[in-house]
Amino acid sequence: MSKIADRIIYIPEKVKINLEKGIISAEGPLGKSEELIIPSDLEIINQDNKLNTKSVNSALAGTYNALISNLIKGVVEGHESIIEVKGVSYKVSSKEGKFQFSLGKSHLNYVTIPAELEVKVEGNKITIRGKDKQKATSFAAAIRNLRLPSIYKKDKAIDDTVGNTLTSASTEDFDEKNNDYSRKNKVYAKRLGELFAEKLKKENKEKIIFDRNGRPYHGKMEEEKESSVVNGEKEKAEAKNNLTSILIKDEEKNAVAFAHAGGKEVVIAFRKALRQGQRKLITYFPTPVRTIPRDIIVKYKATKLFLKPTPPGSGIKASGALSRLFKFLEIKDISAKIIGSRRNKLNKKKIVGRGIGSGRGKTSGRGQKGQGSRKSGNVRPGFEGGQTPVYRAFPKRGGGFKDKKISYQVVNLEELEKDEKIKAGEVVDLSQKKFLVKILGRGTFTKNLTVKAAAFSQSAQGKIAQAGGNFQIVEKKKK
Numbered sequence: 001m002s003k004i005a006d007r008i009i010y011i012p013e014k015v016k017i018n019l020e021k022g023i024i025s026a027e028g029p030l031g032k033s034e035e036l037i038i039p040s041d042l043e044i045i046n047q048d049n050k051l052n053t054k055s056v057n058s059a060l061a062g063t064y065n066a067l068i069s070n071l072i073k074g075v076v077e078g079h080e081s082i083i084e085v086k087g088v089s090y091k092v093s094s095k096e097g098k099f100q101f102s103l104g105k106s107h108l109n110y111v112t113i114p115a116e117l118e119v120k121v122e123g124n125k126i127t128i129r130g131k132d133k134q135k136a137t138s139f140a141a142a143i144r145n146l147r148l149p150s151i152y153k154k155d156k157a158i159d160d161t162v163g164n165t166l167t168s169a170s171t172e173d174f175d176e177k178n179n180d181y182s183r184k185n186k187v188y189a190k191r192l193g194e195l196f197a198e199k200l201k202k203e204n205k206e207k208i209i210f211d212r213n214g215r216p217y218h219g220k221m222e223e224e225k226e227s228s229v230v231n232g233e234k235e236k237a238e239a240k241n242n243l244t245s246i247l248i249k250d251e252e253k254n255a256v257a258f259a260h261a262g263g264k265e266v267v268i269a270f271r272k273a274l275r276q277g278q279r280k281l282i283t284y285f286p287t288p289v290r291t292i293p294r295d296i297i298v299k300y301k302a303t304k305l306f307l308k309p310t311p312p313g314s315g316i317k318a319s320g321a322l323s324r325l326f327k328f329l330e331i332k333d334i335s336a337k338i339i340g341s342r343r344n345k346l347n348k349k350k351i352v353g354r355g356i357g358s359g360r361g362k363t364s365g366r367g368q369k370g371q372g373s374r375k376s377g378n379v380r381p382g383f384e385g386g387q388t389p390v391y392r393a394f395p396k397r398g399g400g401f402k403d404k405k406i407s408y409q410v411v412n413l414e415e416l417e418k419d420e421k422i423k424a425g426e427v428v429d430l431s432q433k434k435f436l437v438k439i440l441g442r443g444t445f446t447k448n449l450t451v452k453a454a455a456f457s458q459s460a461q462g463k464i465a466q467a468g469g470n471f472q473i474v475e476k477k478k479k
Helices: 058-076 133-144 185-202 219-228 266-278 320-328 413-418 458-466
Strands: 016-020 023-028 042-047 050-055 079-084 091-095 098-102 109-112 118-122 125-130 242-250 255-263 296-300 303-309 334-338 409-412 427-429 437-440 450-453 470-473
Touching: 016 042, 023 058, 042 058, 050 058, 058 079, 058 133, 079 133, 091 118, 125 133, 255 266, 320 334, 409 413, 413 458, 437 450, 437 458, 458 470
Parallel strands: 409 437, 427 450, 450 470
Antiparallel strands: 016 023, 042 050, 079 125, 091 098, 098 109, 118 125, 242 255, 296 303, 303 334
């Protein structure tokens, strides 16, 4: 039973209900609603400014009870939908009856605002109002589909869709040039952290969160963190190996290389990466472009790098080495983030439990070892493993299984009418075919014919007799 079907709808004083000839509409302070067609098996009772819906089908009565309530609410208050656009560099504006969205893509999105809806934009908050609930919510859903929110990032401290950049700092802000970062790595990291803290104080910020994409801090990052935390507890994260990634470029040869290495100390890791990168120099002829045309995922072993185009003027959003690489390639607007990790269990040399065919152990479970190896392995006598039992595999009487259904090949009368080789007064024998033929009565038929077949439909029999012909049902002889 539907509880909504028994609900009484109270009509406000300012609302007028028009109910006639199976059509209902409402008229109120905001205007007149659209007409709603009432099914024939639904009864609407209007008495003392109260509406009741009655029907044998309670689900139908409940549905129309809710629809009528929406009509009344639409002409009194209106229906409202609110959309909040959240994201780094996400923007929305309305102009000349259109929405313009900047949603972190390489292009802008435009949406035309329907004339029957009232739209209000306050910053990145969109309010949609209208008399018709379906139109208001459908338009809100169409806007939401331009950039669906990520359901997996709801509770994270740092989120691409809701996070904000507090401040940024780089060693390029220092006055010194041509310094050996391999020897003064931690020194410059400490100075970089102090620069962070100075900028945060100017913006009246007291807390800072370092996002390392879920990976442990290496030595340089830890120096930056400890130097820049203001009035907050210092959280230490230990790492077994310090990872360093660098970009090497030779402007004379127009060559570039990207390398990474690990070591017990940052200096050792940096030197390893430097030697590795010098052997991987690649000559490149840069072509200036603003951004990449689409989203790109780069895979390297167990690491995945996500590259995303950004709107004009947003700049380069990437780590130090990648940022210098994009500047070297003269790419102005791009965002890069690591979405994988090299410290993955799939990176092991041997992975067991991958099945008998892998040669590295079995399945680590009992799915392929039979029912006797499972907990509920004891079965009743006569159980045959869940397959079709023997007593059901054979018929109860002799003769085997027979298909009692007779199948026919269909021929319509319109096909006999269109065939110019068949003249009036002839005999058309379709009973000598290898298969059974049934005549159907589709189309017009005017020829005086004698038709022989295995079966005829009632309409075919009537049309043949009306045209002055005959039909004969011929049963196929058994061999």
